[in-house]
Amino acid sequence: MASVFSREKRIVYSRKIKGFWEEFSRKKIGLLGLAMVIFYVLIAVFAPLLTPYNPLSTEQVAQSFARPQWITIFPQYSDLPTTEKFPLYWSIEEESELIQSYGTIVVAEYEAENMEIVAVRLAAKFNFTSIPPIEFYFKFTWGGNDIQDLKYAIRIALFTPDGTRYSPMTDIYLMSLEQAGGELVTVQSVNPFFRQRLGFETHKNPAPVIFNQTGEYKFELNIRFQPKSTAASGKVTVKDTECVILGQVHGILGCDHAGVDIWTQLVYGARVSLEIGLLAAVAGASIGILVGVVTGYLGGVVDELMMRVVDILLCLPFLPLLLTLVFLFGKNIFYIVLFIAVFGWQGLSRVIRSQVLSLRETAFVECARASGASKFYVITKHLVPNVLPIAFASLVLAVPSAILFEAALSFLGFGDPRVPTWGKMLHQAFGFGAFTHLAWWWLLPPGIAITTLCLAFVFMGHALDEVVNPRLRRRR
Amino acid sequence: MREYLIKRIVISLLVLWIIASLNFVIFQVISPISPEKTIVDPRMTPEVRDSLATLYGLKDPMSVRYLKYIKNMFTWNFGVSFTSLRPVVQEMSTRLPSTVLLLGSSLIGTILVGIPMGILAASRRGSKIDVLAIGGGLFTWGVPTFFIQLLFMLTLCYYASIWFGFQIFPASGISSRPPPTDPLAYMADVAWHLTLPIVTLILAGFGSWALYTRSMLLDALTQDYIVTARAKGLTERTVLYRHAFRSTLPPIATMIALNIPGIISGAMITEWIFTLPGIGRWYLNSMMAADYPVVQSVLFIYAVLMIFANLSADVIYGILDPRIRVGSRR
Numbered sequence: 001m002a003s004v005f006s007r008e009k010r011i012v013y014s015r016k017i018k019g020f021w022e023e024f025s026r027k028k029i030g031l032l033g034l035a036m037v038i039f040y041v042l043i044a045v046f047a048p049l050l051t052p053y054n055p056l057s058t059e060q061v062a063q064s065f066a067r068p069q070w071i072t073i074f075p076q077y078s079d080l081p082t083t084e085k086f087p088l089y090w091s092i093e094e095e096s097e098l099i100q101s102y103g104t105i106v107v108a109e110y111e112a113e114n115m116e117i118v119a120v121r122l123a124a125k126f127n128f129t130s131i132p133p134i135e136f137y138f139k140f141t142w143g144g145n146d147i148q149d150l151k152y153a154i155r156i157a158l159f160t161p162d163g164t165r166y167s168p169m170t171d172i173y174l175m176s177l178e179q180a181g182g183e184l185v186t187v188q189s190v191n192p193f194f195r196q197r198l199g200f201e202t203h204k205n206p207a208p209v210i211f212n213q214t215g216e217y218k219f220e221l222n223i224r225f226q227p228k229s230t231a232a233s234g235k236v237t238v239k240d241t242e243c244v245i246l247g248q249v250h251g252i253l254g255c256d257h258a259g260v261d262i263w264t265q266l267v268y269g270a271r272v273s274l275e276i277g278l279l280a281a282v283a284g285a286s287i288g289i290l291v292g293v294v295t296g297y298l299g300g301v302v303d304e305l306m307m308r309v310v311d312i313l314l315c316l317p318f319l320p321l322l323l324t325l326v327f328l329f330g331k332n333i334f335y336i337v338l339f340i341a342v343f344g345w346q347g348l349s350r351v352i353r354s355q356v357l358s359l360r361e362t363a364f365v366e367c368a369r370a371s372g373a374s375k376f377y378v379i380t381k382h383l384v385p386n387v388l389p390i391a392f393a394s395l396v397l398a399v400p401s402a403i404l405f406e407a408a409l410s411f412l413g414f415g416d417p418r419v420p421t422w423g424k425m426l427h428q429a430f431g432f433g434a435f436t437h438l439a440w441w442w443l444l445p446p447g448i449a450i451t452t453l454c455l456a457f458v459f460m461g462h463a464l465d466e467v468v469n470p471r472l473r474r475r476r
Numbered sequence: 477m478r479e480y481l482i483k484r485i486v487i488s489l490l491v492l493w494i495i496a497s498l499n500f501v502i503f504q505v506i507s508p509i510s511p512e513k514t515i516v517d518p519r520m521t522p523e524v525r526d527s528l529a530t531l532y533g534l535k536d537p538m539s540v541r542y543l544k545y546i547k548n549m550f551t552w553n554f555g556v557s558f559t560s561l562r563p564v565v566q567e568m569s570t571r572l573p574s575t576v577l578l579l580g581s582s583l584i585g586t587i588l589v590g591i592p593m594g595i596l597a598a599s600r601r602g603s604k605i606d607v608l609a610i611g612g613g614l615f616t617w618g619v620p621t622f623f624i625q626l627l628f629m630l631t632l633c634y635y636a637s638i639w640f641g642f643q644i645f646p647a648s649g650i651s652s653r654p655p656p657t658d659p660l661a662y663m664a665d666v667a668w669h670l671t672l673p674i675v676t677l678i679l680a681g682f683g684s685w686a687l688y689t690r691s692m693l694l695d696a697l698t699q700d701y702i703v704t705a706r707a708k709g710l711t712e713r714t715v716l717y718r719h720a721f722r723s724t725l726p727p728i729a730t731m732i733a734l735n736i737p738g739i740i741s742g743a744m745i746t747e748w749i750f751t752l753p754g755i756g757r758w759y760l761n762s763m764m765a766a767d768y769p770v771v772q773s774v775l776f777i778y779a780v781l782m783i784f785a786n787l788s789a790d791v792i793y794g795i796l797d798p799r800i801r802v803g804s805r806r
Contacts, residue, residue: 308487314734315491315786317778319741320759324502324771327763400618407620408745412760430626430749435634435647443630447623455618462614 020389023467030463036456044271053261055268055420060259062250063135065437069249081130083247088124088219090241105239108223120223126243128217132208133245135259137188138219140241155222156187161215166198166206211245219243254441257432262425266445269422273403273453276337276421280402283341285348285395292352293383297360297375303353310346318343319408326414333416336409340402348394355387389468397461400454407450422446477794484790488783495779496549499772500542554773559765564773568755574650575754578670579743579781582677583732586739589678590685591728597686598693599716606690613687621680622745628676629749645672648751673746680742681735688731692724699723726797733789736782 410423554564597609744756
């Protein structure tokens, strides 16, 4: 018997949903919104497949303010180069059985019987054929065991095809010798210290001068080390040596002020925005429905009290208060969602309450009450199911306002620094010179993304509202 | 009417008291950065610590501190700013005019654009202006105000200086430096500086007004008394303005009050973007400098502004809606 009943119920529900869908699918604007939301959900889900980079990494993939790569189809940008990486394959100039080269990895073993200086001289060549770049960097990772027992010096020299010698690192005694294990050393052309070392003024860019010719460039690496005690033995490795000439165009959306990929931030931003919007809206709507139904049905003192609370909440300066709370409690995404939900249910609770006020006078609610149904039963079985459609429309409309609030918080610099959000992108673009560099590829994408995602929910909510709201339906 | 007014004022004062208490709880009780930790440095000698605690009233029991706090808030005694060491009230008075100018002109501008557009849209349903009103309304829901402002700034300030050699509108500040001495020239200068902030605020806000007015008016136009008015042979104009629009005025007055928080947040971000020396920018800077007397006073002032707006909306509601004179609840 029970199973038959549940099947009937299932049929009723499926018919209801079918009818609802039929009516919703007639609204073109709603379908458009739904399609846009699905598009963003797909982007959010497949974010790791859409970009090879980590959204929070600060890896410099091209020079700062690199333009999008597709811009090279326009004639005035057609010769802008992309990033070129030259792995340095070392060859050993003076053969020694202690020193081995495995391509980009060099291993030098030593046994300190008489504390003699071990000198390693390596050379690597690469062919540079592009136009003069604006930035380049050179990096290597060095390490070894028992490093603290070593005195250690590294010298790099760069020879251009016409034989000019540049030496960015003359006898750098690596500062963190005490630190065992690997250490990444990056020599950047933007670093004023290294500009000086190269013999340039600190405000002069060495990159276009050094790489102003095409042909074979040669790197020379001199490593000298001396064990401090006779007991020491072990090996020193230099690996992942690479000379990177940063491109002036990169990827789908170019780079920000630090040369970090913008497309990656945009794609992962969709995740955060959707999560925040949906979580805050669902949490806020739950409070709103609960308050609206309970106050509307019970009335009396509870109603009066809750409506005064709503009045007060409507009088609160929402954004300034939220900023203060986030500032005091920590810039944490969880708090942000919580605060948006806690301060964002008043509107919905009023709508629900007015709906419940008319529902409680209907015949079926009175029947239920007359046949001895408890308040809890009436609320859960009769009132909540009947206000759910309207609540659902309001919930969809609450998503964009939550997204916009988070964007405003992040834009003002009060967002969670550990998550990539669109608001944070705009914050950085505004603060780190996107305007003076006219970096539209940095400013436009996050703003357009926020706008289109919010509009998608607004379109859906608008269509839903027309379907479920009896007042609007009657008027058509 | 008088009874209704008194009731609204009492409720407003009550709300103000609750907000002041909330402020006290946030900044003095639950805040992880309590004044004890911020002001009283652990390296200080006990005597200095003692005198500082006395100076800031930290030695009193919580109840006394609360009463003092409420009294200070209601007597506009906001204390001394930690960063500038000048009274908060004095600092505020130099910044309030700019904010009030921005808030007021953008609010009036939004209403002046939005409501007529809503009326036009409702009276010519399906026309281009109707589509524009609906589109503008939906747009308002979806687009962040600051993004519109950043776009305008990028094109009219930065790209313009490349294309035309000068900025059409200034990107920052409320007046040129040094400001013009002639008062008329000064006013023109301020207007030139405020054009972009105000126009962008209106652009971002007019849509919701148009949409709201439109839907209210469409509702009113289906009522029986409109049919009666039309049957009497009144002109469509009279029906629209004297009968239909008149009845939508009270909810629109309420709408103005409900929109104040949004306008305040919008103005705050606007001040931040365009570097206007107003309350919002001061608030953000003070927060980053942990200048609590300023932060709590500005929160309180914002609440006062909003309560004032709500109260005036209630009064207007009472004047516009004859049914209210009974004194019944909204």
